Amino acid sequence: MIVKKKKVFLDASIFVAAAGSADGGSSLILKICKGLCFFAVTTRKILLEAQINIRKKLSSEALLRFYKEIGDLNPDIIKSPSIEKLNQYNNIIALKDRHVLAAALDSKSDFLITLDCKHFKTEAIRQANLPLTILTPKEFLEMVKKEYK
Numbered sequence: 001m002i003v004k005k006k007k008v009f010l011d012a013s014i015f016v017a018a019a020g021s022a023d024g025g026s027s028l029i030l031k032i033c034k035g036l037c038f039f040a041v042t043t044r045k046i047l048l049e050a051q052i053n054i055r056k057k058l059s060s061e062a063l064l065r066f067y068k069e070i071g072d073l074n075p076d077i078i079k080s081p082s083i084e085k086l087n088q089y090n091n092i093i094a095l096k097d098r099h100v101l102a103a104a105l106d107s108k109s110d111f112l113i114t115l116d117c118k119h120f121k122t123e124a125i126r127q128a129n130l131p132l133t134i135l136t137p138k139e140f141l142e143m144v145k146k147e148y149k
Contacts, residue, residue, distance in 0.1 A: 089102055
């Protein structure tokens with residue numbers, strides 16, 4: 001029996017947190033996405049955003065960890081959404097985060113993992129009935145633990 005891997009779309013916050021803590025939940029998510037059940041999806045824009053934030057806020061060791069993790073993870077890097085696609089989400093998410101939501105939906109990901117609860121865990125997003133599940137790293141890890149014992 002062939003099991004279809006589920007797509008996990010990763011926001012920049014996951015890469016930044018993983019670079020900052022090799023033992024944290026975000027690092028564990030990157031490890032899980034190298035396995036048999038899940039694979040990572042992101043965009044160049046998200047990777048660039050993560051790189052900029054790591055350079056600004058963290059050590060050079062963290063930046064090296066980020067580069068190594070990206071190489072080991074080998075995520076599916078999709079094109080950033082068009083402005084027309086972005087505009088479809090103007091009323092449900094902050095303008096600066098439209099590219100993340102639009103790309104996650106374009107990629108037909110099963111999950112969007114982010115630490116940005118302020119913009120992604122809102123009533124407008126809940127009411128939009130989007131065809132993916134938006135989770136924090138903790139929520140994703142709890143779900144994986146429960147479903148993949």
